[in-house]
Structure formats: C-alpha cells, structure tokens
Amino acid sequence: xxxxxxxxxxxxxxxxxxxxxxxxxxxxxxxxxxxxxxxxxxxxxxxxxxxxxxxxxxxxxxxxxxxxxxxxxxxxxxxxxxxxxxxxxxxxxxxxxxxxxxxxxxxxxxxxxxxxxxxxxxxxxxxxxxxxxxxxxxxxxxxxxxxxxxxxxxxxxxxxxxxxxxxxxxxxxxxxxxxxxxxxxxxxxxxxxxxxxxxxxxxxxxxxxxxxxxxxxxxxxxxxxxxxxxxxxxxxxxxxxxxxxxxxxxxxxxxxxxxxxxxxxxxxxxxxxxxxxxxxxxx
Amino acid sequence: xxxxxxxxxxxxxxxxxxxxxxxxxxxxxxxxxxxxxxxxxxxxxxxxxxxxxxxxxxxxxxxxxxxxxxxxxxxxxxxxxxxxxxxxxxxxxxxxxxxxxxxxxxxxxxxxxxxxxxxxxxxxxxxxxxxxxxxxxxxxxxxxxxxxxxxxxxxxxxxxxxxxxxxxxxxxxxxxxxxxxxxxxxxxxxxxxxxxxxxxxxxxxxxxxxxxxxxxxxxxxxxxxxxxxxxxxxxxxxxxxxxxxxxxxxxxxxxxxxxxxxxxxxxxxxxxxxxxxxxxxxxxxxxxxxxxxxxxxxxxxxxxxxxxxxxxxxxxxxxxxxxxxxxxxxxxxxxxxxxxxxxxxxxxxxxxxx
Amino acid sequence: xxxxxxxxxxxxxxxxxxxxxxxxxxxxxxxxxxxxxxxxxxxxxxxxxxxxxxxxxxxxxxxxxxxxxxxxxxxxxxxxxxxxxxxxxxxxxxxxxxxxxxxxxxxxxxxxxxxxxxxxxxxxxxxxxxxxxxxxxxxxxxxxxxxxxxxxxxxxxxxxxxxxxxxxxxxxxxxxxxxxxxxxxxxxxxxxxxxxxxxxxxxxxxxxxxxxxxxxxxxxxxxxxxxxxxxxxxxxxxxxxxxxxxxxxxxx
Numbered sequence: 001x002x003x004x005x006x007x008x009x010x011x012x013x014x015x016x017x018x019x020x021x022x023x024x025x026x027x028x029x030x031x032x033x034x035x036x037x038x039x040x041x042x043x044x045x046x047x048x049x050x051x052x053x054x055x056x057x058x059x060x061x062x063x064x065x066x067x068x069x070x071x072x073x074x075x076x077x078x079x080x081x082x083x084x085x086x087x088x089x090x091x092x093x094x095x096x097x098x099x100x101x102x103x104x105x106x107x108x109x110x111x112x113x114x115x116x117x118x119x120x121x122x123x124x125x126x127x128x129x130x131x132x133x134x135x136x137x138x139x140x141x142x143x144x145x146x147x148x149x150x151x152x153x154x155x156x157x158x159x160x161x162x163x164x165x166x167x168x169x170x171x172x173x174x175x176x177x178x179x180x181x182x183x184x185x186x187x188x189x190x191x192x193x194x195x196x197x198x199x200x201x202x203x204x205x206x207x208x209x210x211x212x213x214x215x216x217x218x219x220x221x222x223x224x225x226x227x228x229x230x231x232x233x234x235x236x237x238x239x240x241x242x243x244x245x246x247x248x249x250x251x252x253x254x255x256x257x258x259x260x261x262x263x264x265x266x267x268x269x270x271x272x273x274x275x276x277x278x279x280x281x282x283x
Numbered sequence: 284x285x286x287x288x289x290x291x292x293x294x295x296x297x298x299x300x301x302x303x304x305x306x307x308x309x310x311x312x313x314x315x316x317x318x319x320x321x322x323x324x325x326x327x328x329x330x331x332x333x334x335x336x337x338x339x340x341x342x343x344x345x346x347x348x349x350x351x352x353x354x355x356x357x358x359x360x361x362x363x364x365x366x367x368x369x370x371x372x373x374x375x376x377x378x379x380x381x382x383x384x385x386x387x388x389x390x391x392x393x394x395x396x397x398x399x400x401x402x403x404x405x406x407x408x409x410x411x412x413x414x415x416x417x418x419x420x421x422x423x424x425x426x427x428x429x430x431x432x433x434x435x436x437x438x439x440x441x442x443x444x445x446x447x448x449x450x451x452x453x454x455x456x457x458x459x460x461x462x463x464x465x466x467x468x469x470x471x472x473x474x475x476x477x478x479x480x481x482x483x484x485x486x487x488x489x490x491x492x493x494x495x496x497x498x499x500x501x502x503x504x505x506x507x508x509x510x511x512x513x514x515x516x517x518x519x520x521x522x523x524x525x526x527x528x529x530x531x532x533x534x535x536x537x538x539x540x541x542x543x544x545x546x547x548x549x550x551x552x553x554x555x556x557x558x559x560x561x562x563x564x565x566x567x568x569x570x571x572x573x574x575x576x577x578x579x580x581x582x583x584x585x586x587x588x589x590x591x592x593x594x595x596x597x598x599x600x601x602x603x604x605x606x607x608x609x610x611x612x613x614x615x616x617x618x619x620x621x622x623x624x625x626x627x628x629x630x631x632x633x634x635x636x637x
Numbered sequence: 638x639x640x641x642x643x644x645x646x647x648x649x650x651x652x653x654x655x656x657x658x659x660x661x662x663x664x665x666x667x668x669x670x671x672x673x674x675x676x677x678x679x680x681x682x683x684x685x686x687x688x689x690x691x692x693x694x695x696x697x698x699x700x701x702x703x704x705x706x707x708x709x710x711x712x713x714x715x716x717x718x719x720x721x722x723x724x725x726x727x728x729x730x731x732x733x734x735x736x737x738x739x740x741x742x743x744x745x746x747x748x749x750x751x752x753x754x755x756x757x758x759x760x761x762x763x764x765x766x767x768x769x770x771x772x773x774x775x776x777x778x779x780x781x782x783x784x785x786x787x788x789x790x791x792x793x794x795x796x797x798x799x800x801x802x803x804x805x806x807x808x809x810x811x812x813x814x815x816x817x818x819x820x821x822x823x824x825x826x827x828x829x830x831x832x833x834x835x836x837x838x839x840x841x842x843x844x845x846x847x848x849x850x851x852x853x854x855x856x857x858x859x860x861x862x863x864x865x866x867x868x869x870x871x872x873x874x875x876x877x878x879x880x881x882x883x884x885x886x887x888x889x
Contacts, residue, residue, distance in 0.1 A: 036464040041362040046606030080291040151749025170621035189621035211464035227755040
C-alpha cells in the first residue's frame, strides 16, 4: 500500500477509520437515520467536503478506482483538490469515467449514467438535518425524527403551493427513506432525486462539520415529499445540450456574452464527453 | 464552439505558488523565524494554542507564520495536524490551585492570603502608540516570587463559609470533544471543553452581552490566575503520577449573585474559564458564558442568547464557522441553475394565470 | 352512566415548597363539558397541563380511556395530542404557527395524520374556516393579519379539524373584548353540541362556565374545594371560597 510517509494510509489513523466504519454499518442498518460520529479535523476546511472525505477514507482500498465530482464536473477546483488528496494519501487510481469508478465522491450531483451494484456513491453534505429551517434546535429535531413527526415539513410544501402555485424547492428537496426517516438528499437539484430511488449502488452521506453520517442501502425506497395532486417535479432547463445534444440530462446555463447570449450544456462532464465521443465514432 | 473551462489543476498550482510568494513578503527583509513569533508574539501564540486546542508553542508559531498571521487559519492548521497525532492517554486533572503564578488578581477582596500580583499586564498602561519601539532591550523587571501554597483560591474561601455553591466532584469520565460529537443537551464538562477552544471574539461578545442585560448576571472577578501548572500522568511503570512538565494557563473564576430557589439557599455561584496560554480576556469571557449556560441548574429562565446552549455551543468553534462561511465561495451553480429554472417556471405560471 | 373518558386520581405537584396541585381527582365523561374555575394561581392551568400529559405529577395518575398516560410513552402521547386530543391556548399565538397561512394552520393536523391531497386539505380548511365564521377568502392570509378574536377562532378550527374526542381549553376567551367573548362562547357552545366534544375548560370567568359547562370544579390553592352540577354550584355554593367567587360575579 502506498501513501504519504508519516501519515496513515488514506490519511486517517486506523482507530478513526474503525470508528467511521462502525458508524457506517449502523447508518446502513437504519436507512436515512443520522448517526452522530466523532468527525476529525481534516486538512481541508469544514464545509468543503470533510464528511465525504472521511467516509471515502474509511472505505477506500488500494484496488479502488475513485472519481470525484463537484457540480457534476471532474474538473472543478474542489473536485480536483479532493482527487489529488486521495491520490497522494491513498495512492489509488482515479478516473473521470462513471462506469470505471468503484467509489464516486460527489458534491451537489448524481451522475447521469445509472450506477450499478458494487459501486458506492459518497455525498458531501453541508447540513444533514432536513428540518433545520423549520426547527433549528437539534434536541427537538431528534425528537421529531424519533416520533416520525413530519407534518411540519408537509406544511412547508403546502405553503409553497399557496404562494407560488408549485412546490418551490429547487434543490435539497426532502425525501422519505424506506418509509421511515425524513432525509436531506444533500443539495442535489430536485432533478436528481428520482435517481436515489431503488438505486443499485450504495449511497453514503457524510457531514463533517455537523458530525453526522447516514446511508441509503441498495434498492431502498427513496420518495420525494409531495402531494397526490401536486406531484414532485424534477426540474431541468427545457433545452438540449449544445455539445452532445442530450435532452434528458441536467444542464448548466453558460453565458456566452454580455447581451443575453447563452447556451446550455450537460452538467455531467463525463456523460457529455462520452456521448460526444460516441457521436464522433459513429460519424 | 463552446469549450468548457478546464485546467483546475494548473490554476490551483499557480494560486499556491502566488500564495507562497505573498507569504514570504519582501525578499530584501529577513524571514521571521518561528522562534521569534513564539518568543515575541506570545499572546498570538497563546490564542492559537487555545483555539487550535494543542498546547505547543513551536507548532503554533509555525502555524502563524504559515497562515500569514491569520490566527483562525493558524488554529485550523494546528488542529488538522493535532488530529493525526497518536494518543498516549489522559493526564490527571490539573491542579490549578498550585499554579506557579505570574499574575493573580481578585476584584472581590482588597487584600487576601497570598496577595495580588499584577504581573506582565497591559492594565494601567497608557495606550499610546509607541512610535519609537524597539530601541534597545528593557532592563530585567523586578518581581517577587509567588508562593502557591500561600495563595488559596478565593472561591474556596467563600465556599468554606457556605456562601459559594460547591461544585459536585465526579469520577465520571468526561466526554472528549476531539473524539466524540458534542452531546446535546451538553453536560458541563462538554460545555467547558467547547468554550475553552471557542473563538475568542465570539466568547467576548457573548460574555459582554450578559453584562448588558441579555442574561441576568452580576459578575465579579473572584480570581484571575495566570501562570504555569504541572501536568501529571499515571503510567503502569510507576506507582505514582509522573510530572511531565508545565503548561501556561489562564484561569478565571467569576462570582455571581444568586437569590436562591426552592431547592437552594441564596449563595454565590460561579462561572469558570480556563485556557491554554495567558489569554486572560478569553478566560474571563469564557467564565461569563459558562455561568450564563448554567441557567437551568439554578432555575433561571433561558431567555438571552448567551443562555441558549445549542446556539452558543454550536457556533463557538471558529474552525467550523470559517469553513462553512467560506465554503460559500465554492461553485453552487447546479443548485443556482435549479433555482433559476424554478423561478422561470413559477413566473410563467403566474403570467399564465393573469 | 358510561365509563369516564379521562380520570385523574390524587394528582399532587409541588414547585419547591409551593403546592400547585394537592390530591386532585376528577372524572370527565364522554360528551361532557367540565369547567375548572378559580382565581389565577389556584392551579387550574397546571392541572390542565398535567391532565394533557405536558407535565408529570409527583403523585397520582391520569387515565385516558382507562389507560395510564404516563405509561403510554412519549410517541403515543404525542399522537394523541395531534389526533384524538386538542389543546386551545389562552394566547392564540401559542397555538398557531404565525408564519403559516390560515389554511396551512388548519391543514397541519390533517397533514400530520397523513393526508397528502392538497385539494382535499384546502377543502377541509375552507369548510372549517366557514364553521368558525372566518371568510374562506382569507384562507391564504397569515394569522398576524387577523384580529384577536379571529385568531382564537382560527386556533379552534385548527384544533377541531381532526374531530378530536377531547379538547383542553385554557381560558379561551381571556384577553378578548367582552363583545368578542360573547360571540366566541356562542360559537364554542355550538361546536361542542354539534361535534359531541368532551371538554375540559379552564376559566376564571364564571359566566363562561355557566354557559358552556354541565359540571363545575372549583379550585383554590391547588385543591378542589367544591364540585357539582353547574346549576347547583352556582345557585347554592357550599364552600366559602365558592360563595365568594359567585358573589363577586353577581356584584360585578
């Protein structure tokens, strides 16, 4: 095993990794439940993915292939920084291909290419508590989860429809996991929510600053909160990707000049590049 | 043809090179050695040790230099290093009553056993900017050695008379916030640990607020002690605790009025502050906040910000706070795009309805 | 007579040395309105909090449908509080969500009970607003834009939407103008009769008790000093304290 001399494999000491693995096992056993854990200071700031990094560090091994994305892209600065960190401290192979990766650490997106069994998706979570805007006291939210007392969250969605005619959460839209726990999907766009439902891959969520880990085991029900007569709507820009032509992917809006010129391109850079390559090969 | 921005890796490397250059400053001037920082910017080092929760002057000095003097960044560097270090064990509780004192002040008694020692303080200096600083070294200052045995704690003097609530001694293992998440509601040992490494500015503002009517406090500095305390550890090799050295500490015991409740007679109560290094402002502010957080214990209404346990303890840590505030710099364009589309859709709905 | 819906046996609770409740026992039967009267500080509100499981007595127990509420566990008790029970606070702000529209306030208990159809929630809210004489056109307004009397009626609608069996009311007309009080009492009387509610009504207002309650229980310094049918207690008070209470109303 390789790594950095003077530091443990994957940075964390073995005792810390054991603690994290115990936490992860508990999280997998109780889908959607936030398990407190003794998050460590990492050499990256809190709020920059320390939870995701600790989860990845606890599960990664020399045979893994790691992909890191931020905003769907492998090339954004924080993704580059985290990928480089693991190359350095764990000596693992990295990839930008969703299909080649065994572990994908992500901030704010789920890849467009469906994940398969055996893959693990690690989410970076800034605020694990889905109720925090309605009830900031942790002691109280813990009680609400224990009693599955989620009427208040539904009231918020009701108020959205009253005011805006539609549910107005564009991202971080709360989900019910396995019919029991209300969970924050992390700030992914609502477009990505349906991908969580019965996903064949294991989904792990790490919140370093808030010191919580939670999980969705493979093939678990994940249902976005909504009303029967106002069903949940995944939102995307109503365009096709200017680069690969995809009409089913989540798009970034890119301003091309200062007079209103704009194009829409895939947020998932691997998905887009793969489609472009396939098109060129076909031509 | 549009091409997505690439080259994050190179941009980061270039930015770091620029940082290195900015950190070095004018190459015509000598680089500041960490020993100079440790020896001359002592209170900056003390603050970084306290907030970095690692009592090591050299490491703190290196961190300050590396952080270009940004003390929160320095505390972060120190914490990130400290968390990788192996643990040998826990020391015995520090015996601060037996501290080697360089400063000891009580506001509640004019004179007291062991006397008052002003020590190296800014108090009573006239804050005139010394434009001719660094002209030669000062002569050694006269000082009287303090006798720890002759300087009992002021709060102990009150407690002997029954006028001060005694703290219940407990053999229970206190939680370790560097290894465990903060328990909520937090027992006092967890609160004190949290405050001891809390941001000095935050503690100061909260402590100040309790004096201005936000929280019903009437504090006196019972005693402020600054000096060095021995650290003792128990090892399997020796049948007695082994003294492994001294650490610099500032300790403050605030005495507060208390009018009694159904379960307790009227007596004084205390707020406690303790900090690595000689940061007495930090210790005093911490003592005010500690007392405010004991509202439940004394049947007081928890109304003021400084009395809100979750509010105080979950926002005191500047390493957590700075990370989360600064993470707003990271790209959020995926979520922003979703908001944008949502806003467009909602506006279209509204327009269609009109 | 059927079995009591709610019973209290020997409730005692002291704050320090001050007794708030001393050996209080009572029975509330289905469909009955029981008024607990007494001046402020007599322990009425504490009694209501203990009866509704929001405070624990030091001695004694509370039985709901024969079951000790202390043995139910918090989850079951909370479920009761948001379904079969209702609690109307003296200050409507304590019982309403001020940042949520009137319709949302009424709909909350339905949503907590699992109703997930926006249209049906709106229909129920509209119906209940009308029942408490609030113009359904104001359904999407915030409670802060309502008068005190309207806020109190909104709180009642919010509480009754799930058709609770038992409602605790703590001075529901306190803090309102006399003319508004009369209208509200009339409304409550109508709803209680229509829905066959059982109500525990705490009030210092003998007139409110006379209008609504079949039985009265008089409290003084944490003790029940007298109880009986409303007519009997008010026409022929036995205890000197009750006599004082009744005469002070007549004199006023």
